[in-house]
Amino acid sequence: MNAWYYVDAGHNRQGPVSDEDLAVAFRQGRVNRDTLVWRDGLPQWVPLERHLAELPAPPPTLPASDAAAGFPAGVIPPAAQGNADPNDVVDAGFIRRLGAYLIDSMLIGSVYYVVLMVGMVAVAIVAAGQDFEGDGFIVGMVLVYLIYPVLSLAYYAGMESSKLQATVGKLALGIKVVDSRGRRLGFGRATARWAGSIVSYLILYIGFFMAGWTRRKQALHDLMAGTFVVDKWAYTDQPGRQVRELNGCLVAVVAGVVAMGALAVVGILAAISVPAYQDYVVRSRVVAAQAEGAAAARRVAEFRAQTDRCPRDGAELGLAAPSSADIQEILVIENPDGTCEIAVTLRDVDGLGGAASGVLYVGQDPEGAGTCSAEGIPDRLLPSACK
Template identity: 45%
Template sequence: MTAWYYSDAMNRRQGPVDTATLAGLQRQGGVDEATLVWRDGLAEWQPLRTLLSEILATPAFAPDTTATAPDTASQVHDYASAAAIPVSSPASPYTPPASPLAEQDDFQSGGEVVYAGFWKRFAALAIDSFVIGIAYYGMVIAMMIVLGLGAGMMEGSAAAGGMFALVAMVYLIYPLLSALYYVGFESSSRQATLGKMAVGIKVTDASGRRLSRGQALGRWFSHLLSYFTLYIGYLMAGFTDRKRGLHDMVAGTLVVDRWAYTASPQQQRRELGAVTIVVMVLALLAILAYAAIVLAIAIPAYHSYVQRAAGV
């Protein structure tokens, strides 16, 4: 016997009832065509109108000739914007979210989730650091020009005050830009910074939903823990469950594929992707170039020191 569940006027789950009972409720006005129903075998809750032919085709009830199946795009849209049914204890793995889908963008619970690994996150961080760095140095250079011109017309304590203001802004602008950048992008509808968009990942809360401004700000502050642990907090994303860094654990966030928790989870990708590979190669070349510059400076300096020590 098929067991059906349905929502009442207060969006509370009712049931289970058999098919004949549900058909009787429909005839008596206890449920209408917009009522969300679910049975074992359905991937998600659906409006009653889409299942009338199945429910009313019972020995006790003839099909209702006034009921029609949805034949317009507007009816499908109505279902997409219908409120999901809150439940106190899930009866199946298909239990829907507890808040209206319209308030959660395209959020969909359930399904496989591909978590963003260390290298994708590294590539995203490299891109984001480059973007913030360009903006930062552009602002610093502009301020140095402005304050330099102003200091030329100042004397004594006024000039010293201008230099102090410049130094203070040099140290304060970067964290301010970083906070505005990460909080603004990660709490947006894209849930991702420019770097994360480029590699196809996004940030969610522990349930897969979009971060609020406060949650995004808390996640930004929690990055300090990864700095204090000499970047070990970032390396944790390579071997922890759900690929979380220390800051993710503290802030209660996840970094997942851009298609996770959507209506198209099958589009998630586990491979690194072209952007990630290109950024990794460029980062490796930058590290090698930096090492070559350091060695080019350090080796002559070391030889000079040895010669002075030997009294040559």
């Protein structure tokens, strides 16, 4: 029988203890695979994992009555499912971690956008009431946008260092975060883990994908913080309940989360692209109307060069009816300074959006360059020459 010494969680040396006592401490979680141990014959302290084979095997599962009748005090029986090895740890695979990440991202994103909208309204109200200058408004908006990292830190570090040891997404997928000894994280280490994830964002998410090929499924921020993501039943008295393969229900959950995430992305892109496309269509119709007005303005310039006056109307100029269905009328006007212009009035139709009923004033300067201004049309819908 060997006499073992080991370093406990408080970095204090314990021992000597027998093979059986060390095995009991291992099953109870007081020591783990990474615990440094030494016995006579070893040249130095080494991780217990190298000498697990020397310890007595876990006892077989006992009925509750037998356990109550005389199971050794302090020894935690294996899971009821069978002869489960309490030293076995199932690391969470990439798919489970991805599903948890998507759930957490949607949850914290939803909360953030609600806070963001409320914050933006509040900043606008304060700015209007206090007559903020431009810099004050910008500072207020920066503070609103800084809410996200603060919210993210509180969520991830707070939940992963709590008794749950997991965020909502990880709880849904049956996984948790532990340190190298299988213990709950302190808030400091959980914060360091969160800060490490920023590096993964900066390198195009490569740090997150590392969980797919590292030996113990660690992402970059896990390696930086010395943490592991494992099945929720790891390091408990029922390790046999750990999920080793993705079952149908779990796959369905992950697929559903991915689908919802994809729909959210599509919705965001649609919310951005659809209005932009509609503005593009309206602007192209306004450009066509401006081009027809520019052609009429050139004829006005030729008329003035020949007669030294503006045409009385379109009929004198010989203008035909507008060819564009978006133009209500084209008028020849004379400005107070004696210059001539063409006024192109757009129709009041839904297809023109914010440009409906607007007016384009098109002419030529003395050097022959085209001029353009507008009334009742937003800048985003105007040709560049009219802004």
